[in-house]
Amino acid sequence: MTYAISGIQSIRGNSQVFRKHITDLLSAYHEGLLTYEESSRVDRHLATCRACSRAFEEIRLGLSLSQYLPISGPPASMWDEISADLESTGITRGRTDAPPRYANYGGRRRIHVLRPVLAVALVILAALAALWLYPGFRSGSDAPVSLDAYLGAIESKPSEQRGAAISDSPAGFAAVDKQQALSAALLAHASDSGPLPGYRLTTQRIARLAGTRSVQLVYRRDGDVFSVFVAPEAVRYLFGDRLIQETALRGTVVRRVNSLFGSTVWFGAGGVHCVLVTQSMDPGMIEEIVDYFVSAHHSAG
Amino acid sequence: MLEMTSESQTEAQVIEACQRGDMEALRVLFDRYKDRIFSIAHYVSQDEASAQDITQEIFIKLFRQIGQYRGDARFTTWLYRLVVNTCRDEARNTRRFLPISEAAASSLPAESTLEEHYLQCEISKQVRTAVMKLKLKFRLPMLLRHLEGLSYDEIAAVLGLRSGTVASRLNRGRALLARDLRHLRDSIHPGK
Numbered sequence: 001m002t003y004a005i006s007g008i009q010s011i012r013g014n015s016q017v018f019r020k021h022i023t024d025l026l027s028a029y030h031e032g033l034l035t036y037e038e039s040s041r042v043d044r045h046l047a048t049c050r051a052c053s054r055a056f057e058e059i060r061l062g063l064s065l066s067q068y069l070p071i072s073g074p075p076a077s078m079w080d081e082i083s084a085d086l087e088s089t090g091i092t093r094g095r096t097d098a099p100p101r102y103a104n105y106g107g108r109r110r111i112h113v114l115r116p117v118l119a120v121a122l123v124i125l126a127a128l129a130a131l132w133l134y135p136g137f138r139s140g141s142d143a144p145v146s147l148d149a150y151l152g153a154i155e156s157k158p159s160e161q162r163g164a165a166i167s168d169s170p171a172g173f174a175a176v177d178k179q180q181a182l183s184a185a186l187l188a189h190a191s192d193s194g195p196l197p198g199y200r201l202t203t204q205r206i207a208r209l210a211g212t213r214s215v216q217l218v219y220r221r222d223g224d225v226f227s228v229f230v231a232p233e234a235v236r237y238l239f240g241d242r243l244i245q246e247t248a249l250r251g252t253v254v255r256r257v258n259s260l261f262g263s264t265v266w267f268g269a270g271g272v273h274c275v276l277v278t279q280s281m282d283p284g285m286i287e288e289i290v291d292y293f294v295s296a297h298h299s300a301g
Numbered sequence: 302m303l304e305m306t307s308e309s310q311t312e313a314q315v316i317e318a319c320q321r322g323d324m325e326a327l328r329v330l331f332d333r334y335k336d337r338i339f340s341i342a343h344y345v346s347q348d349e350a351s352a353q354d355i356t357q358e359i360f361i362k363l364f365r366q367i368g369q370y371r372g373d374a375r376f377t378t379w380l381y382r383l384v385v386n387t388c389r390d391e392a393r394n395t396r397r398f399l400p401i402s403e404a405a406a407s408s409l410p411a412e413s414t415l416e417e418h419y420l421q422c423e424i425s426k427q428v429r430t431a432v433m434k435l436k437l438k439f440r441l442p443m444l445l446r447h448l449e450g451l452s453y454d455e456i457a458a459v460l461g462l463r464s465g466t467v468a469s470r471l472n473r474g475r476a477l478l479a480r481d482l483r484h485l486r487d488s489i490h491p492g493k
Binding site for chain 1: 324327328331335336337339340343344352353356357360361364365424425426428429431432443444446447448450453465468469471472474475476477478479480482483485486487488489
């Protein structure tokens, strides 16, 4: 899947704004479901309308709270009761009390017919796995970078400890010197000032996972901290089963990754992918960071 | 031979097997949806025993009626329409869906307790209680959006509403939730 960083100037040049209150659009706006033009017009309206801005803050809080809705399950015995009921009515065949042995249903009787085919497939898979594990085969390849456990570790901390957790290293990353990290992140030419005034690059790491090229840059100002991961487009970021929504961040298309703290924003430019992880929910601050990396990587590209 | 090339294709094959009355396929469908359906029933009924009854009824109905599913709508739309209709029927028949009692609301942990411990489960508990207090017309779109991940159009199809109405009810539900739980603002928006 690809996504584009485009249209910032043209949309910012759009002077149209909504003249009436826009509360009905605010949920869709926050979830990134509006078109570029609609989103830009909502931006402009929010900048001038105090009532809608207040409503937007409420909706944003309500949406964040909604992510805490817990899911629970029925007792394990329920299936027995349901299957007994269905069997008593004679609408089913082939009762099974145990969970299916394979999640993708294929029909138990077919296993006997497919056994030789499965055996051949397993041999082929084993051969491919052996090839994949052979170092020479993997040179130049890019393994995915999973940030799910890293985000989970941040979420598990009390709020006052989350800054430290954001600066922690994901599994497989190790410290390197600044120049090496900036070169690997295609930022060697970028300005020393960094993405935000007053923030300093304090820690930099490179993934040591075989075949992976990803850099973690940790920026700090006093107690505030954010991490940015930078990797070539060939590297895939994995986030477990977290919800990922494409959205417009004041004209820039980004992907928001569902996390129970601040913001996790996935964006790209100039042949790299970046992931910003911060406790901040401030769109202005996030926009500045995204703009910095987008500009730097467009220049590098 | 069955080729599993996509999640939807797999689901189509499971549904087809269910329509033939295959018990193992019914079990797959049960395992796939039981937690989400039970959660919706729990949020709507506000009572665990009632949620179990409703969930069981939904699955029995689902398995008896799955032969009527023709694939002209998404399966999830068809399924959640059944869920919502069953929940609404229960509400009419048993009057179990009254607003949550003052006693239950007052049993929430004190704000200071939450700030001291900041446990996610405490936040979740308060969110659950607050959502249960919402009117059903605001609660259902929120559950379908946040628990099931349905799109606005899918929610509209399930509830028989226009997408604009869904958006409006989501706005209203979220705003009411925010007002009820604004004391959690700093807990979930650190630094704001």
